[in-house]
Amino acid sequence: MNNASGKIGEDYAANHLKDKGYRIAARNYHSRYGEIDIIAENKEFIVFAEVKTRDKNYEVSPLEAVSPGKQKKIGKTALLYLQSNPTDLQPRFDVIGITTDTDCKILSIEHIENAFPVSGFY
Template sequence: MFWQLKLHNNKGISAENRALKYLRARGMKLIHRNYACKAGEIDLVMLDKETLVFIEVRFRTQSQYGSAADSITSSKQNKIRKTADHFLAYHRNHQHRLCRFDALLLKNSPTHHDASQEKLIEWLQGIF
């Protein structure tokens, strides 16, 4: 059974859009967005050449409650792993691929030019 994830958080949607644009500009191909099952949810599933990448997008306007990277706890990592297992079980055409878990950390963005926004994105590859 597939779950339908409903996004009501405009900041979250905007952050995922920024992340997707950033990754596509680096040659990655979108396979699925907001993949959800009972175990959890994965923001972006993409191909980096032949590697299947499960990507967690984190957005922070302030760091007083910890950084975006700090918010990817071991519990969150376990949920992402279980969700990735579910994805692979239902998408057999990707089971042969090497897999990687990445995070895109976004800081509050200025409303002007893309060059400024790139400095506010940190891409952590193979984080767990």
């Protein structure tokens, strides 16, 4: 993946969330632990979404690319975000996998809600 395809994938994922009724609260939120691609909210959840964009020929699927170490970094970053932005919404960690062709054309999107536990919160 290159930076252009990553940006295309994140834009597509943000639009996907908006289409599902979410409000985008932040994009590319950074902390000392790492980055969260998209933070979105609806009436019930605050969603911390990791977006993985991969070429259709890539050996590892986009969803397999979110390692336990990456999950922990996302959890810690989410905790810092919530300390600065308190909410009564239930936190949830989603993974959005985008598959593209070699010209960065979107072929598919797979949105896994509650993709991993809130391990960074412990």
